[in-house]
Amino acid sequence: MRPENNPGGQKVRSFIETARRAQIVASAIEVIAEQGFANASLARIAQHAGISKGVISYHFAGKDELMEEVVTQVYAEAVQHVLARIEGLESATELLRTQIIASAEHMRDHPAQVKALGEIFYNLRLPDGRPRYGIDTSEELLQSLENIYRFGQESGEFRPFDVRVMAVSHSAAVDSMFAYWTAYPEHDLEAHAHELADLFEHAARTQEAPHS
Amino acid sequence: MRPENNPGGQKVRSFIETARRAQIVASAIEVIAEQGFANASLARIAQHAGISKGVISYHFAGKDELMEEVVTQVYAEAVQHVLARIEGLESATELLRTQIIASAEHMRDHPAQVKALGEIFYNLRLPDGRPRYGIDTSEELLQSLENIYRFGQESGEFRPFDVRVMAVSHSAAVDSMFAYWTAYPEHDLEAHAHELADLFEHAARTQEAPHS
Amino acid sequence: MRPENNPGGQKVRSFIETARRAQIVASAIEVIAEQGFANASLARIAQHAGISKGVISYHFAGKDELMEEVVTQVYAEAVQHVLARIEGLESATELLRTQIIASAEHMRDHPAQVKALGEIFYNLRLPDGRPRYGIDTSEELLQSLENIYRFGQESGEFRPFDVRVMAVSHSAAVDSMFAYWTAYPEHDLEAHAHELADLFEHAARTQEAPHS
Amino acid sequence: MRPENNPGGQKVRSFIETARRAQIVASAIEVIAEQGFANASLARIAQHAGISKGVISYHFAGKDELMEEVVTQVYAEAVQHVLARIEGLESATELLRTQIIASAEHMRDHPAQVKALGEIFYNLRLPDGRPRYGIDTSEELLQSLENIYRFGQESGEFRPFDVRVMAVSHSAAVDSMFAYWTAYPEHDLEAHAHELADLFEHAARTQEAPHS
DNA sequence: GATGAATGAGGTTTCATTCAT
DNA sequence: AATGAATGAAACCTCATTCAT
Structure with a gap:
């Protein structure tokens, strides 16, 4: 005991x-x-x-406590890495780009951790059968991403759009980057991250219509 | 027997x-x-x-064959619906937008099927423990999406980018739309789909040229 | 299933x-x-x-259901035997004597059943740790015994006393007869039963009035 | 060590x-x-x-030794209390009444001890599965009770009966008094004890048939 | 074609006991 | 004298699969 x-x-x-x-x-x-x-x-x-x-x-105390401990530790480490990398950045564009690129770095350095995190998220269930972790668990992450995009809209960097849809899609795209790299280890993770950064930058930013 | x-x-x-x-x-x-x-x-x-x-x-023959049959049937039906909706469209922009919106329609009409498909994708394993379905299983879908984006690039609608990254992200974003709706059933799926269409359209399309 | x-x-x-x-x-x-x-x-x-x-x-469904099935079957059989033997008896004295003697007969014929019943009564617990069967489970039996003793009081055969205490003691004494016989198999069960019948008859019956 | x-x-x-x-x-x-x-x-x-x-x-040495120590200590204390209360009594009737009443006092003052004693008696088993304590363990107690009843028979207070059956029943009835009180704590333990004393006094004593 | 019945492996958990420190 | 740590057995239960009918 x-x-x-x-x-x-x-x-x-x-x-x-x-x-x-x-x-x-x-x-x-x-x-x-x-x-x-x-x-x-x-x-x-x-x-x-x-x-x-x-x-x-x-x-x-049981298998569940072990799994939750895994989630807690792994998630904290990932958040910590990304937060350290985006600290001090001042433009929304830089923030969103760096969030993606730092996530890729973390995936590259801790692939097993990230894989395990995903497995537990998708599979761990409460005794009553409902998922232990759901999209609602990611609420914190989603709000962070929303804050970035909302900041960009307020600063004029970004066009108007639904920040929640953008955040959900951003999060899913980052996860899929990892899944794709897991399936094809020779895939260039860093290049993917930069492409993805471009993708969301273009998706979000105000379309230039410079007049001469 | x-x-x-x-x-x-x-x-x-x-x-x-x-x-x-x-x-x-x-x-x-x-x-x-x-x-x-x-x-x-x-x-x-x-x-x-x-x-x-x-x-x-x-x-x-066993549980695995049943699961594979579920995947086969459900996947075929989904593909069929989307293909029917995009048939005849001629611009890449229309194609990508309709692919997203038609996917949302199918999710709205067959949520259990889509949910089950995802569960099996994430969970079914080969006897040796490796996933039965992986991102490689989605190769066909990814190529279809790549074709749309490549077509847009060739037609000049779309800017240059890595079509694979775009396809992978597109696919993941569509899946996340369903997952989010499942978690929050009151979420407006149709609006999400249109936002997502805007997102990828902005992400892909050629930036407007300066007006002279 | x-x-x-x-x-x-x-x-x-x-x-x-x-x-x-x-x-x-x-x-x-x-x-x-x-x-x-x-x-x-x-x-x-x-x-x-x-x-x-x-x-x-x-x-x-589980071990508990099995145990409860044992109790149900064994208890029903015991009650059935005793009821059949006391049916038609008309005096309280005969009823109480026969209840004891018939119980002994049943014990003699089904010792394992009676032993198992006692074990389960004393040991089976609910998931929360409380006893599954308690003295309250014997309420039905106690009331039957009370009815006999109350009947004797009303008919004048028995003196006044607390029928609940008498019933509880009667029930315990019958159980102890079985336990004693189990410990000492050469013990004369039938003789014990008759002694016990005498015991409770003397305990309950109206004391003879002095002859003038 | x-x-x-x-x-x-x-x-x-x-x-x-x-x-x-x-x-x-x-x-x-x-x-x-x-x-x-x-x-x-x-x-x-x-x-x-x-x-x-x-x-x-x-x-x-092990769990068993602990359990046996509990039994030894608790049992000794109970015996000590009852013996102190009956010391010096001179009639069999007083002895049997006081044995019951003193037992109830002890139960009232040390319910946990008595409860634990019963639990161990009923549940502790030897490695081969046989009960560690049985009715044979109570031989000492039974003989004490027998001595009281035999004394009453010899003094003419009590009628003839099988003293062993009386002792076994007496012991069981006292135990059941505690069990009943445990199940229904609002039950009047002292009144129960006096009723029980009456019960065994009536059961044992010579029926008077005084002739005038 | 279909079913109820049975199997045995494997899952998590609890426990008394042993041991190095 | 005491402790935390570790072990391995055994408990109940679930499950995919097989088989006779």
């Missing part, structure tokens, strides 16, 4: 426990990325980590 | 067999759409259809 | 299913009687019956 | 060890009383005591 919450509500985890949890999360990411969510049984995750099945049950 | 292949390699299916297979496929679509791929056991599909579990095993 | 309820709410069970359920119930009774509730796993019950573990899952 | 037996065969326990064992026993009693024997895992007992699971294994 793991330590209880302390009064502050934060788990107090020993060094060993932290390390084990990280090891298990890492193993889960690899197994899910390689074999898919449906084949990622606790037995396989344990075997892949070279530990006993019971260890996972000891460190996590 | 079902009939063997005849010498020509084509299954000969009786009327009853054809009807049963259709009934089972329909039931599978509904169960998958409602409960998700992971919860769509043969038992549930059979129960939903009001038939015995054995019937499915009798008419299909 | 077993057949669904028909509209009337009654399960429709085939002959084979009925036989299998009876066989499994019988096996469960024997295993519980011999090894105790805690050791009566589905695996052992299946093994004892010479069938596969999955058969039980096929015929019963 | 705990201290070995000394040559005399008695464990030598340090103060700390004694205190820890008592703490663990107390925790076990509470957990068993609240959640039932089946749900009283070592993990839960340790958690309830606010100690590590390993401590229990350190101080007790």
Whole structure:
């Protein structure tokens, strides 16, 4: 039985426990990325980590907690990377371009993590059968993207359009970049990212009608 | 035991067999759409259809064949609808816009089918754990979209860009339109489709030349 | 998957299913009687019956349903036996004596059933941890006994006393007769029953008035 | 590793060890009383005591030894209370009445202990599946009760009857008094005890037929 | 053609116990 | 003396598949 919450509500985890949890999360990411969510049984995750099945049950309340821990860690890392890269940018165009390109960088550097994240998003279900994560889970991301596009509209860089549709499409296009690269590893991810940046820049920006 | 292949390699299916297979496929679509791929056991599909579990095993070699049959039928129907709607169109802009809008129509009319198709695409795996369907399965669709965009480039309607990236993004954006609508059923699907058409039209078309 | 309820709410069970359920119930009774509730796993019950573990899952929704079926069948049989023996009796004294003696007969003829019934009563718990069967489950039995004692009070055979305490004690004493016989099989069950009948007759009956 | 037996065969326990064992026993009693024997895992007992699971294994050879320690301590305390209350009584009638009433007092004052005792009695099994405690374990208690009833027969207070049956029934009736009170806490335990005393007094005593 | 019945593998989880620190 | 960590067995349950009827 793991330590209880302390009064502050934060788990107090020993060094060993932290390390084990990280090891298990890492193993889960690899197994899910390689074999898919449906084949990622606790037995396989344990075997892949070279530990006993019971260890996972000891460190996590159940499979769901493990999966949620994977999501939390992986998602946080991705957000962190992208935010660091767009920090300080001042034009909406630069923001949207950099969001796409930084996402591609992160995918290139952590493909298994991103793959696992997607698998869990699509497959993890609540006990009642409804998806644990849905598009509504991405609300935060969508609002960030909306903010970029809305900022561009207000600054005059961008034409008028429905920012929600733009954000949803932007997000899906970025995800599809990763999926395509996963299917065709020789595909040029960086070039794809720049093309995609062009695509959304053209889609969003005010059409020039310069008069002579 | 079902009939063997005849010498020509084509299954000969009786009327009853054809009807049963259709009934089972329909039931599978509904169960998958409602409960998700992971919860769509043969038992549930059979129960939903009001038939015995054995019937499915009798008419299909296994669960995988059933799933593939669902994909085949549903995919064919979707393609058929969109093709009929874009037939005869002559400008690339009209083609791309109509492809998006017709897709939305099909989603509106057959949401369960489209939902099930997505579930199977994301979840069905080969025995070795690799995905049964991948982006490569969409090659045909991607080429059709590429053809539209390339046609536009050749006709001068569209600016130069990587048609593959455009096709992949286009496809993903259309899929995300459906996913978003599924999550928020009150969302205006038709409006989304028109916004999306605008999005890709702006993304692709030649920027207006300066007026002299 | 077993057949669904028909509209009337009654399960429709085939002959084979009925036989299998009876066989499994019988096996469960024997295993519980011999090894105790805690050791009566589905695996052992299946093994004892010479069938596969999955058969039980096929015929019963779960272990709980199996246990409840055991209780239902065994309890009904016991009640039926005792009721048949006391039918037509007219004095309260005869009723209480015969209730005890008939119970002993049933115990003698079906010791495993009675043992299993007790095990399940004491051990089966609801998912929330509360007992599935409690003293409140015996309410029906207690009321029957109360009726006997109250009848005796009204007819003047019995002295005044709290009929509930008498019924609870009566019921416990009968159960302890079985438990004692189980522990000491050479113990004379029939003699015990007659002694117990004397005990409660003396406990209940009106004290003879002094002769003048 | 705990201290070995000394040559005399008695464990030598340090103060700390004694205190820890008592703490663990107390925790076990509470957990068993609240959640039932089946749900009283070592993990839960340790958690309830606010100690590590390993401590229990350190101080007790195993779960069985802990359970036996609970029985020993609780039983001794109960016997002690009842013996103190009947000490010095001189008539069999007083003895039997007081045994019942004193038992009820103990139940009222230590319900968790009594509940836990019952749970363990009914559920603890030897490795071979046979009950660890049975009616034979109560032999000492039964003989004490027999002594009371035999004393009453010899003094002429009680009629002739089988003292073993009377003792077994008496014991069971007292236990059922507790079980009933547990199920219906608003039930008047003291009144029940007095009714029960009346019951066995009437059951046992010589029926007067005084002639004038 | 169709069905109910049965199987056995594999899933997650709980648990008593052991062990190094 | 005490602990956290780890183990492996066993529990219940679900499932795809096979088979006799």
